Amino acid sequence: MAAVAELALEVPVIELKPKPEDESITTTFVFHNKGTKPVKVLDIESACSCLSASLDKAVYAPGEMGTGKAEFKVSSFVGRHEKTVHVRTDDPAQAEWVIPFVLEVPEVIRIEPKTLQWWLGDETSPKTTRVTMTGSGPMKIKAITSTRENVEFSWKEIEPGRVYEVTLRPKSTGEVMLGALRIETDSTIPKYQRQMAFFSVYRKPESQQP
DSSP: OOOOOOEEESSSSEEEOOOTTOSEEEEEEEEEEOSSSOEEEEEEEESSTTEEEEESOSEEOTTOEEEEEEEEEOTTOOEEEEEEEEEEESOGGGSEEEEEEEEEEOOOEEEESSEEEEETTOOOOOEEEEEEEOSSSOOOEEEEEESOSSEEEEEEEEETTTEEEEEEEESOOSSOEEEEEEEEEOOSSGGGSEEEEEEEEEOOOGGGOO
């Protein structure tokens, strides 16, 4: 039987769990060459620019343990995300070793629905989105501004520091429009001090037209 290399993690998947305030998170992971011949790492690429990884050396002997380091840039990610890093080797039997990552980014602010939508020619009836502060501590909305003048909006506190309702109505639905509400909060974490909700007036798809 021909000798082969086999790089493999010690765990099924590498989990990253940043805190709400983290801009990035790094982790180390362990793997082995479980094959019967040395393997040389030729290149490492990530399927996402938000995730990068490196290994401690280029060549691993049979049975040798290696360590890697990964960094995830949290940015505006929220919730569960599956990402991969691809390691290219000199062994045709394992030309590409895929390292799986699961990212669990805690939610701090939830806006549902994220976009309020009207069709061209619709009645200018008001619609409501709910802003829920889902983090460990309460947050208040300080101000809301619109990127468009062709709308009227207001908001009210449903549960102090936790739940708000924002109501918006276009003054006209006669033209296509896309805009946003800038929501300012009193969060102590800079990236949560400004959130966005969106609104639009679109032409109804032909399949939905009478």
